Amino acid sequence: METRFNIVPVQEWKGYKSRPFLISGPCSAETEEQVMSTAKQLAALNKISVFRSGIWKPRTRPDSFEGIGIEGLKWLRNVKAETGLSVAIEVANEKHVYEALKYGIDMLWIGARTSVNPFTVQEISNALNGVDVMVLVKNPVNPDLELWIGAIERIARAGIKRLGATHRGFSAYEKTSYRNQPNWQLPIELRRRIPEIPIFCDPSHIAGSRIYLHEISQKAMDLNFDGLMLESHINPDKALSDAAQQITPDELNELLSRLILRSPVPSDPRLLDILGELRDQIDVFDDHLLDIIEQRMKIAETIGQYKKENNITILQPTRWDEIIRKVLIKGKTKGISNEAIDIIFKAIHQESINHQMRVMNNGLPGKELPVNK
16 A cells, blocks of 8 residues: 655744754753753754754663663753753654653654664554654665665654654765765655655764764755754763764854755756756766666676576676776776765676576576675
Protein backbone atom coordinates (compact mmCIF):
# COMPACT_ATOMS: atom_id res chain seq x y z
CA MET A 1 0.00 0.00 0.00
CA GLU A 2 1.40 3.36 -1.04
CA THR A 3 1.83 5.85 1.78
CA ARG A 4 -0.04 9.12 1.35
CA PHE A 5 1.83 11.97 2.98
CA ASN A 6 -0.03 14.90 4.51
CA ILE A 7 2.92 16.97 5.63
CA VAL A 8 2.57 20.50 6.97
CA PRO A 9 5.13 22.92 5.43
CA VAL A 10 7.96 23.73 7.81
CA GLN A 11 6.97 27.41 7.73
CA GLU A 12 3.87 26.41 9.72
CA TRP A 13 5.74 24.46 12.39
CA LYS A 14 5.74 25.68 15.98
CA GLY A 15 8.51 28.19 16.62
CA TYR A 16 9.42 28.78 12.96
CA LYS A 17 11.31 32.06 12.54
CA SER A 18 13.00 31.91 9.15
CA ARG A 19 15.07 29.60 6.99
CA PRO A 20 17.00 27.75 8.24
CA PHE A 21 14.72 26.32 10.94
CA LEU A 22 17.27 26.06 13.75
CA ILE A 23 17.42 23.34 16.38
CA SER A 24 20.23 23.66 18.90
CA GLY A 25 21.32 22.59 22.35
CA PRO A 26 23.77 20.25 24.04
CA CYS A 27 24.40 16.70 22.91
CA SER A 28 23.36 15.55 26.39
CA ALA A 29 21.51 17.02 29.31
CA GLU A 30 24.09 16.75 32.09
CA THR A 31 22.94 19.05 34.88
CA GLU A 32 19.96 21.34 35.34
CA GLU A 33 22.25 24.38 35.44
CA GLN A 34 24.04 23.38 32.23
CA VAL A 35 20.75 22.84 30.40
CA MET A 36 19.13 26.07 31.58
CA SER A 37 22.22 28.24 31.04
CA THR A 38 22.67 26.93 27.50
CA ALA A 39 18.98 27.38 26.73
CA LYS A 40 18.91 30.97 27.98
CA GLN A 41 21.98 31.92 25.95
CA LEU A 42 20.52 30.31 22.83
CA ALA A 43 17.12 31.97 23.36
CA ALA A 44 18.88 35.34 23.63
CA LEU A 45 20.14 34.94 20.05
CA ASN A 46 16.52 35.08 18.85
CA LYS A 47 17.40 32.68 16.03
CA ILE A 48 16.66 29.27 17.55
CA SER A 49 13.28 27.64 17.06
CA VAL A 50 13.78 24.48 19.12
CA PHE A 51 16.07 23.64 22.04
CA ARG A 52 17.39 20.08 21.82
CA SER A 53 19.06 17.90 24.41
CA GLY A 54 19.81 14.19 24.65
CA ILE A 55 18.03 12.48 27.56
CA TRP A 56 18.70 8.85 26.65
CA LYS A 57 21.94 8.34 24.72
CA PRO A 58 22.46 5.17 22.62
CA ARG A 59 26.22 4.83 22.98
CA THR A 60 28.47 2.64 20.86
CA ARG A 61 30.34 1.18 23.82
CA PRO A 62 29.23 0.41 27.39
CA ASP A 63 30.41 2.54 30.32
CA SER A 64 29.97 5.74 28.28
CA PHE A 65 27.58 8.42 29.52
CA GLU A 66 24.15 7.15 28.46
CA GLY A 67 22.05 10.11 29.51
CA ILE A 68 20.43 11.49 32.62
CA GLY A 69 17.07 9.86 31.94
CA ILE A 70 13.63 11.05 33.06
CA GLU A 71 15.08 13.65 35.44
CA GLY A 72 16.24 15.59 32.38
CA LEU A 73 12.67 15.82 31.07
CA LYS A 74 11.81 17.95 34.10
CA TRP A 75 14.68 20.29 33.21
CA LEU A 76 13.39 20.64 29.65
CA ARG A 77 9.92 21.41 30.92
CA ASN A 78 11.46 24.24 32.93
CA VAL A 79 13.40 25.44 29.86
CA LYS A 80 10.16 25.62 27.91
CA ALA A 81 8.48 27.60 30.69
CA GLU A 82 11.34 30.07 31.23
CA THR A 83 12.52 30.70 27.65
CA GLY A 84 9.44 30.02 25.53
CA LEU A 85 11.48 27.75 23.27
CA SER A 86 10.03 24.49 22.03
CA VAL A 87 12.03 21.49 23.25
CA ALA A 88 13.18 18.30 21.52
CA ILE A 89 14.66 14.94 22.49
CA GLU A 90 15.63 11.67 20.84
CA VAL A 91 13.37 8.67 21.39
CA ALA A 92 14.46 5.08 20.82
CA ASN A 93 11.40 3.10 21.95
CA GLU A 94 7.73 3.50 22.85
CA LYS A 95 8.49 4.09 26.56
CA HIS A 96 10.58 7.12 25.61
CA VAL A 97 7.66 8.45 23.55
CA TYR A 98 5.18 8.12 26.40
CA GLU A 99 7.54 9.80 28.87
CA ALA A 100 8.33 12.62 26.44
CA LEU A 101 4.66 13.35 25.80
CA LYS A 102 3.92 13.28 29.54
CA TYR A 103 6.41 16.13 30.03
CA GLY A 104 5.18 18.20 27.07
CA ILE A 105 8.10 17.68 24.70
CA ASP A 106 7.31 19.44 21.40
CA MET A 107 9.60 17.61 18.99
CA LEU A 108 10.90 14.05 18.88
CA TRP A 109 13.63 12.72 16.68
CA ILE A 110 14.35 9.11 15.79
CA GLY A 111 18.09 8.51 15.73
CA ALA A 112 20.25 6.70 13.21
CA ARG A 113 20.64 3.63 15.40
CA THR A 114 16.84 3.38 15.71
CA SER A 115 15.72 4.18 12.15
CA VAL A 116 17.71 1.17 10.98
CA ASN A 117 15.26 -1.17 12.78
CA PRO A 118 11.73 -1.35 11.27
CA PHE A 119 10.38 -3.19 14.33
CA THR A 120 11.44 -0.39 16.67
CA VAL A 121 10.24 2.34 14.31
CA GLN A 122 6.85 0.65 14.10
CA GLU A 123 6.70 0.47 17.89
CA ILE A 124 7.36 4.21 18.06
CA SER A 125 4.81 4.84 15.31
CA ASN A 126 2.16 2.98 17.30
CA ALA A 127 2.91 5.12 20.35
CA LEU A 128 2.55 8.29 18.23
CA ASN A 129 -0.79 7.37 16.72
CA GLY A 130 -3.13 10.35 16.95
CA VAL A 131 -0.53 12.60 18.61
CA ASP A 132 0.17 16.14 17.36
CA VAL A 133 3.92 16.56 17.72
CA MET A 134 6.85 17.42 15.46
CA VAL A 135 8.91 14.37 14.45
CA LEU A 136 12.23 14.13 12.63
CA VAL A 137 13.58 10.84 11.26
CA LYS A 138 17.35 10.66 10.98
CA ASN A 139 18.88 8.56 8.23
CA PRO A 140 19.96 5.03 9.18
CA VAL A 141 23.62 4.55 10.09
CA ASN A 142 24.29 2.91 6.72
CA PRO A 143 23.43 4.55 3.37
CA ASP A 144 20.14 2.75 2.73
CA LEU A 145 17.60 5.13 1.20
CA GLU A 146 14.76 2.60 1.15
CA LEU A 147 15.18 1.96 4.87
CA TRP A 148 15.12 5.71 5.54
CA ILE A 149 11.97 6.17 3.45
CA GLY A 150 10.40 3.15 5.14
CA ALA A 151 10.94 4.71 8.57
CA ILE A 152 9.41 7.99 7.38
CA GLU A 153 6.41 6.13 5.95
CA ARG A 154 5.80 4.29 9.22
CA ILE A 155 5.72 7.57 11.16
CA ALA A 156 3.52 9.21 8.53
CA ARG A 157 0.98 6.39 8.88
CA ALA A 158 0.59 7.32 12.55
CA GLY A 159 -0.96 10.56 11.34
CA ILE A 160 2.07 12.76 12.06
CA LYS A 161 1.79 15.85 9.85
CA ARG A 162 4.74 17.91 11.07
CA LEU A 163 7.20 15.34 9.82
CA GLY A 164 10.75 15.89 8.60
CA ALA A 165 13.91 14.01 7.69
CA THR A 166 17.33 14.69 9.17
CA HIS A 167 20.55 14.02 7.28
CA ARG A 168 23.32 13.17 9.77
CA GLY A 169 25.72 11.33 7.47
CA PHE A 170 26.59 7.66 7.12
CA SER A 171 29.19 5.44 8.72
CA ALA A 172 32.06 4.35 6.51
CA TYR A 173 34.82 1.82 6.90
CA GLU A 174 37.48 4.22 5.65
CA LYS A 175 38.56 7.00 7.99
CA THR A 176 38.12 10.50 6.54
CA SER A 177 38.11 14.06 7.84
CA TYR A 178 34.45 13.73 8.74
CA ARG A 179 32.99 11.50 11.44
CA ASN A 180 30.24 10.37 9.06
CA GLN A 181 30.22 10.57 5.27
CA PRO A 182 27.73 13.12 3.87
CA ASN A 183 26.76 11.15 0.74
CA TRP A 184 24.73 14.19 -0.32
CA GLN A 185 23.14 12.30 -3.19
CA LEU A 186 20.94 10.33 -0.76
CA PRO A 187 19.08 13.31 0.76
CA ILE A 188 18.86 14.77 -2.75
CA GLU A 189 17.20 11.56 -3.94
CA LEU A 190 14.97 11.60 -0.84
CA ARG A 191 13.80 15.08 -1.87
CA ARG A 192 12.99 13.76 -5.35
CA ARG A 193 11.06 10.81 -3.94
CA ILE A 194 9.16 12.79 -1.26
CA PRO A 195 9.20 16.41 -2.50
CA GLU A 196 6.98 17.73 0.30
CA ILE A 197 9.12 16.56 3.24
CA PRO A 198 11.24 19.18 5.05
CA ILE A 199 14.88 18.10 5.19
CA PHE A 200 17.18 19.12 8.03
CA CYS A 201 20.94 18.70 8.22
CA ASP A 202 22.85 17.66 11.35
CA PRO A 203 26.33 19.08 10.67
CA SER A 204 27.50 18.15 14.18
CA HIS A 205 27.25 14.41 13.54
CA ILE A 206 28.53 14.60 9.98
CA ALA A 207 31.56 16.62 11.04
CA GLY A 208 32.47 15.10 14.38
CA SER A 209 34.62 18.21 14.82
CA ARG A 210 33.63 21.84 15.23
CA ILE A 211 36.10 22.99 12.56
CA TYR A 212 33.91 21.57 9.78
CA LEU A 213 30.53 22.78 11.03
CA HIS A 214 30.35 25.92 8.91
CA GLU A 215 31.30 24.29 5.61
CA ILE A 216 28.75 21.50 6.09
CA SER A 217 26.03 23.96 7.15
CA GLN A 218 26.72 26.08 4.08
CA LYS A 219 26.58 23.03 1.83
CA ALA A 220 23.19 22.12 3.30
CA MET A 221 21.89 25.63 2.66
CA ASP A 222 23.22 25.57 -0.90
CA LEU A 223 21.28 22.32 -1.42
CA ASN A 224 18.12 24.08 -0.20
CA PHE A 225 17.75 22.15 3.08
CA ASP A 226 15.03 23.54 5.31
CA GLY A 227 16.79 23.48 8.67
CA LEU A 228 19.89 22.75 10.74
CA MET A 229 20.43 20.82 13.96
CA LEU A 230 23.62 22.07 15.60
CA GLU A 231 24.89 21.03 19.01
CA SER A 232 25.71 23.84 21.44
CA HIS A 233 27.05 23.68 25.00
CA ILE A 234 28.08 26.39 27.46
CA ASN A 235 31.42 24.62 27.96
CA PRO A 236 31.92 22.19 25.04
CA ASP A 237 35.33 20.91 26.10
CA LYS A 238 33.85 19.69 29.39
CA ALA A 239 30.86 17.97 27.75
CA LEU A 240 30.20 14.38 28.81
CA SER A 241 29.52 13.27 25.22
CA ASP A 242 30.70 14.36 21.75
CA ALA A 243 32.68 17.31 23.10
CA ALA A 244 34.65 17.87 19.88
CA GLN A 245 31.58 18.60 17.74
CA GLN A 246 29.86 21.09 20.07
CA ILE A 247 30.23 24.88 20.12
CA THR A 248 29.21 27.64 22.51
CA PRO A 249 26.08 29.73 21.83
CA ASP A 250 28.31 32.68 20.87
CA GLU A 251 30.24 30.51 18.41
CA LEU A 252 26.95 29.29 16.99
CA ASN A 253 25.83 32.87 16.48
CA GLU A 254 29.06 33.65 14.65
CA LEU A 255 28.66 30.57 12.45
CA LEU A 256 25.09 31.54 11.54
CA SER A 257 26.15 35.09 10.71
CA ARG A 258 28.53 33.71 8.06
CA LEU A 259 25.95 31.55 6.31
CA ILE A 260 24.98 32.69 2.83
CA LEU A 261 21.32 31.97 2.07
CA ARG A 262 20.48 31.71 -1.60
CA SER A 263 17.08 31.57 -3.24
CA PRO A 264 16.04 28.37 -5.04
CA VAL A 265 14.32 30.49 -7.73
CA PRO A 266 15.98 33.48 -9.50
CA SER A 267 14.28 36.80 -8.83
CA ASP A 268 15.04 38.02 -12.35
CA PRO A 269 13.00 36.13 -15.03
CA ARG A 270 15.86 36.59 -17.51
CA LEU A 271 18.03 34.37 -15.34
CA LEU A 272 15.56 31.53 -15.85
CA ASP A 273 16.18 31.73 -19.60
CA ILE A 274 19.94 31.59 -19.05
CA LEU A 275 19.59 28.64 -16.69
CA GLY A 276 17.31 26.91 -19.17
CA GLU A 277 19.92 27.20 -21.92
CA LEU A 278 22.68 25.88 -19.68
CA ARG A 279 20.49 22.98 -18.53
CA ASP A 280 19.77 22.12 -22.15
CA GLN A 281 23.52 21.81 -22.66
CA ILE A 282 23.74 19.54 -19.60
CA ASP A 283 21.00 17.33 -21.08
CA VAL A 284 22.99 16.99 -24.33
CA PHE A 285 26.11 15.95 -22.42
CA ASP A 286 24.09 13.46 -20.35
CA ASP A 287 22.87 11.87 -23.58
CA HIS A 288 26.48 11.68 -24.81
CA LEU A 289 27.52 10.02 -21.54
CA LEU A 290 24.83 7.36 -21.91
CA ASP A 291 25.88 6.70 -25.51
CA ILE A 292 29.51 6.30 -24.45
CA ILE A 293 28.58 3.98 -21.57
CA GLU A 294 26.48 1.90 -23.96
CA GLN A 295 29.46 1.55 -26.29
CA ARG A 296 31.69 0.59 -23.38
CA MET A 297 29.27 -2.14 -22.32
CA LYS A 298 29.25 -3.59 -25.84
CA ILE A 299 33.03 -3.87 -25.69
CA ALA A 300 32.75 -5.42 -22.22
CA GLU A 301 30.37 -8.03 -23.66
CA THR A 302 32.85 -8.82 -26.44
CA ILE A 303 35.56 -9.27 -23.80
CA GLY A 304 33.17 -11.48 -21.83
CA GLN A 305 32.66 -13.70 -24.89
CA TYR A 306 36.44 -14.00 -25.33
CA LYS A 307 36.87 -14.93 -21.66
CA LYS A 308 34.12 -17.53 -21.96
CA GLU A 309 35.67 -19.14 -25.04
CA ASN A 310 39.10 -19.24 -23.40
CA ASN A 311 37.93 -20.24 -19.90
CA ILE A 312 39.17 -17.03 -18.24
CA THR A 313 37.63 -15.60 -15.06
CA ILE A 314 35.62 -12.41 -15.31
CA LEU A 315 37.27 -10.61 -12.40
CA GLN A 316 40.79 -9.42 -13.23
CA PRO A 317 42.11 -7.57 -10.17
CA THR A 318 45.31 -6.37 -11.83
CA ARG A 319 43.41 -4.81 -14.71
CA TRP A 320 40.93 -3.10 -12.35
CA ASP A 321 43.76 -1.66 -10.25
CA GLU A 322 45.38 -0.36 -13.43
CA ILE A 323 42.13 1.34 -14.51
CA ILE A 324 41.41 3.01 -11.18
CA ARG A 325 44.98 4.31 -10.77
CA LYS A 326 44.94 5.78 -14.26
CA VAL A 327 41.54 7.50 -13.98
CA LEU A 328 42.34 8.93 -10.55
CA ILE A 329 45.43 10.63 -11.98
CA LYS A 330 43.60 11.86 -15.06
CA GLY A 331 40.57 12.97 -13.06
CA LYS A 332 42.73 15.14 -10.84
CA THR A 333 44.05 17.04 -13.87
CA LYS A 334 40.44 17.70 -14.90
CA GLY A 335 39.33 19.02 -11.51
CA ILE A 336 37.27 15.94 -10.59
CA SER A 337 37.57 14.71 -7.00
CA ASN A 338 38.94 11.27 -6.16
CA GLU A 339 35.66 10.49 -4.40
CA ALA A 340 33.63 11.17 -7.55
CA ILE A 341 36.01 9.19 -9.77
CA ASP A 342 35.92 6.27 -7.34
CA ILE A 343 32.11 6.16 -7.23
CA ILE A 344 31.63 6.60 -10.99
CA PHE A 345 34.16 4.03 -12.12
CA LYS A 346 33.22 1.46 -9.51
CA ALA A 347 29.64 1.68 -10.80
CA ILE A 348 30.80 1.37 -14.43
CA HIS A 349 33.07 -1.54 -13.54
CA GLN A 350 30.24 -3.29 -11.70
CA GLU A 351 27.94 -2.86 -14.69
CA SER A 352 30.65 -4.24 -17.00
CA ILE A 353 30.93 -7.30 -14.75
CA ASN A 354 27.15 -7.75 -14.87
CA HIS A 355 27.18 -7.66 -18.70
CA GLN A 356 30.01 -10.18 -18.84
CA MET A 357 28.16 -12.43 -16.40
CA ARG A 358 25.17 -12.49 -18.72
CA VAL A 359 27.43 -13.47 -21.60
CA MET A 360 29.07 -16.19 -19.49
CA ASN A 361 25.68 -17.57 -18.53
CA ASN A 362 24.20 -17.51 -22.03
CA GLY A 363 22.14 -14.39 -21.50
CA LEU A 364 20.87 -15.27 -18.02
CA PRO A 365 20.84 -12.43 -15.47
CA GLY A 366 24.21 -12.35 -13.78
CA LYS A 367 24.82 -12.26 -10.07
CA GLU A 368 26.55 -9.03 -9.04
CA LEU A 369 30.13 -9.38 -7.90
CA PRO A 370 31.84 -6.82 -5.67
CA VAL A 371 34.17 -4.44 -7.46
CA ASN A 372 36.61 -4.25 -4.54
CA LYS A 373 38.38 -7.57 -4.32
